[in-house]
Amino acid sequence: MLAGVRAGRPRAVGRLISLVEDGSDALPAIMAALAPDTGRAFVLGVTGPPGAGKSTTVTALVRALRERGERVGVLAVDPTSPFTGGALLGDRVRMQEHALDDEVLIRSMATRGHLGGLAVAAPQALRVFDAAGCATVVVETVGVGQSEVDVAAAADATVVLLAPGMGDGVQAAKAGILEIGDVFVVNKADRDGAQPLVRELRSMVALSERPPEAWKPPVLTTVASEGTGVPELLDALDRFRAHQAASGDQARRRLGRARREVEGLALAALRDRLRRQGSAALDALAGAVSDGSTDPYAAAAELLRRLPPGPTTTA
Amino acid sequence: MLAGVRAGRPRAVGRLISLVEDGSDALPAIMAALAPDTGRAFVLGVTGPPGAGKSTTVTALVRALRERGERVGVLAVDPTSPFTGGALLGDRVRMQEHALDDEVLIRSMATRGHLGGLAVAAPQALRVFDAAGCATVVVETVGVGQSEVDVAAAADATVVLLAPGMGDGVQAAKAGILEIGDVFVVNKADRDGAQPLVRELRSMVALSERPPEAWKPPVLTTVASEGTGVPELLDALDRFRAHQAASGDQARRRLGRARREVEGLALAALRDRLRRQGSAALDALAGAVSDGSTDPYAAAAELLRRLPPGPTTTA
Numbered sequence: 263m264l265a266g267v268r269a270g271r272p273r274a275v276g277r278l279i280s281l282v283e284d285g286s287d288a289l290p291a292i293m294a295a296l297a298p299d300t301g302r303a304f305v306l307g308v309t310g311p312p313g314a315g316k317s318t319t320v321t322a323l324v325r326a327l328r329e330r331g332e333r334v335g336v337l338a339v340d341p342t343s344p345f346t347g348g349a350l351l352g353d354r355v356r357m358q359e360h361a362l363d364d365e366v367l368i369r370s371m372a373t374r375g376h377l378g379g380l381a382v383a384a385p386q387a388l389r390v391f392d393a394a395g396c397a398t399v400v401v402e403t404v405g406v407g408q409s410e411v412d413v414a415a416a417a418d419a420t421v422v423l424l425a426p427g428m429g430d431g432v433q434a435a436k437a438g439i440l441e442i443g444d445v446f447v448v449n450k451a452d453r454d455g456a457q458p459l460v461r462e463l464r465s466m467v468a469l470s471e472r473p474p475e476a477w478k479p480p481v482l483t484t485v486a487s488e489g490t491g492v493p494e495l496l497d498a499l500d501r502f503r504a505h506q507a508a509s510g511d512q513a514r515r516r517l518g519r520a521r522r523e524v525e526g527l528a529l530a531a532l533r534d535r536l537r538r539q540g541s542a543a544l545d546a547l548a549g550a551v552s553d554g555s556t557d558p559y560a561a562a563a564e565l566l567r568r569l570p571p572g573p574t575t576t577a
Numbered sequence: 578m579l580a581g582v583r584a585g586r587p588r589a590v591g592r593l594i595s596l597v598e599d600g601s602d603a604l605p606a607i608m609a610a611l612a613p614d615t616g617r618a619f620v621l622g623v624t625g626p627p628g629a630g631k632s633t634t635v636t637a638l639v640r641a642l643r644e645r646g647e648r649v650g651v652l653a654v655d656p657t658s659p660f661t662g663g664a665l666l667g668d669r670v671r672m673q674e675h676a677l678d679d680e681v682l683i684r685s686m687a688t689r690g691h692l693g694g695l696a697v698a699a700p701q702a703l704r705v706f707d708a709a710g711c712a713t714v715v716v717e718t719v720g721v722g723q724s725e726v727d728v729a730a731a732a733d734a735t736v737v738l739l740a741p742g743m744g745d746g747v748q749a750a751k752a753g754i755l756e757i758g759d760v761f762v763v764n765k766a767d768r769d770g771a772q773p774l775v776r777e778l779r780s781m782v783a784l785s786e787r788p789p790e791a792w793k794p795p796v797l798t799t800v801a802s803e804g805t806g807v808p809e810l811l812d813a814l815d816r817f818r819a820h821q822a823a824s825g826d827q828a829r830r831r832l833g834r835a836r837r838e839v840e841g842l843a844l845a846a847l848r849d850r851l852r853r854q855g856s857a858a859l860d861a862l863a864g865a866v867s868d869g870s871t872d873p874y875a876a877a878a879e880l881l882r883r884l885p886p887g888p889t890t891t892a
Binding site for chain 2: 385517528536545553554556557558559560562563
């Protein structure tokens with residue numbers, strides 16, 4: 263399987279990402295073996311509210327990257343909600359354009375499930391695409407939950423995609439959007455309300471305080487369904503990438519990403535230890551909290567006191 | 578402040594919940610002092626997708642509970658997303674109906690922020706309302722992120738609110754909705770498409786497997802803006818509550834809630850210890866992961882090895 267992953271074979275990549283999702287015990291050994299093959303991919307986050315046209319934009323971006331001859335990975339993070347679960351899966355069908363191209367590796371990942379959730383699994387899936395020789399890995403997330411936003415924000419570059427008709431949302435969401443976007447795109451730019459949205463975003467960027475040498479996020483327009491504006495988006499991303507490399511910001515961002523990744527795995531291992539070794543103690547303490555004879559903070563402290571230091575198992 | 582909380586004074590309750598949001602060091606002592614005053618409130622989760630009419634429904638429910646003479650708490654959990662942050666805050670204004678009633682304690686809580694996030698802060702906020710003598714605490718969440726859904730699912734009873742016009746979403750979301758709803762409500766029942774949605778939900782409930790003595794979630798209709806159907810909703814919740822008390826399910830659910838609460842606080846304390854004591858080690862290990870000289874699993878294991886067992890500090 264490792265040889266298959268290194269060669270970028272879709273089936274091997276898919277199998278390894280399934281192991282990542284399941285939190286397999288084999289992962290530490292596998293990731294150790296793949297470590298020398300990683301660190302080369304450029305991770306591009308694409309996020310935005312439902313309806314902004316993320317999947318269409320990602321499809322168009324992948325098409326443009328394929329024209330450069332790159333191998334491309336796509337990690338589509340499905341929303342966690344029982345209410346929105348269906349919509350994105352429907353959109354995924356549009357990616358069929360690339361379904362027969364072996365140089366495009368596509369994977370959906372749900373945020374529910376194994377220990378540590380998305381925060382642990384997504385970075386490992388990115389490593390797999392990286393080791394598989396993808397020059398660019400696009401992470402598509404629906405911006406409806408914090409965990410998805412966190413994933414996007416951990417990318418080398420984050421494109422925040424908006425569309426006209428979001429109403430007052432942008433104004434209210436100012437701070438959050440400014441924090442994560444390296445490039446802003448107003449998609450569906452042929453619709454009413456696109457220009458006011460562009461102006462609003464530009465003034466938001468202009469008003470935000472940043473050092474003079476810092477990157478100033480551009481606000482672009484696209485009609486992704488027709489491919490309009492996509493070359494300009496790629497150009498902006500190339501400029502951003504060059505800026506980040508020259509300024510050292512890319513290295514700093516990657517260091518931060520590695521820090522969160524290691525911390526997330528360590529915490530998942532601690533949680534695992536707590537669940538395996540502290541289960542009976544937890545039951546008793548929960549009973550005491552439930553009948554009011556103790557409070558949850560005292561119970562948590564007691565649980566930690568009873569937890570044996572134990573061998574370090576990574577989840 | 579503790580006396581003020583016990584007396585249900587809004588300002589004292591608000592101040593203590595602020596301490597909860599900030600993750601104050603004083604919380605363990607405060608929660609220990611309040612523990613004997615807790616365990617009495619009935620926690621009612623209300624969740625559903627944006628646009629289902631949650632705030633209107635909660636306002637109507639609060640009005641009906643106030644007519645019974647109950648003190649009522651409302652914890653409105655704001656979505657985590659930078660994209661949807663604004664919409665809910667707008668809705669909150671409608672709660673103004675109860676703003677001058679000192680027997681209605683209302684608090685919004687964002688999911689971003691302190692260590693452990695919503696999973697740690699929300700249960701403590703519920704404890705504060707409980708100690709303040711609220712007979713019912715309504716937790717309103719937008720069903721767009723897993724953490725919000727988790728909070729709703731941890732309630733004594735969960736109302737899943739839907740409205741016509743959601744399209745294929747319900748069908749796709751079947752499993753997730755069935756899992757968390759004790760009572761289903763189709764709001765805006767005077768609109769087109771309400772009856773088909775009711776039928777769809779009823780057949781979903783009928784088809785789901787459950788033991789014969791288990792609670793069978795009813796599917797009700799409301800027009801919350803006019804108060805229509807709200808007495809019937811309260812009746813259904815009373816029946817559910819009686820069923821849960823008689824079957825022992827309420828006690829089991831509360832035990833599970835206490836278990837998650839204690840585990841969450843213990844994990845937050847471990848994370849805190851990791852951050853305080855392992856910061857320098859983490860920097861070095863993140864650097865090694867970043868340049869590919871080690872992998873994140875090995876780095877996490879090493880980080881845990883270096884972590885001194887240390888005194889148990891609860892966050």
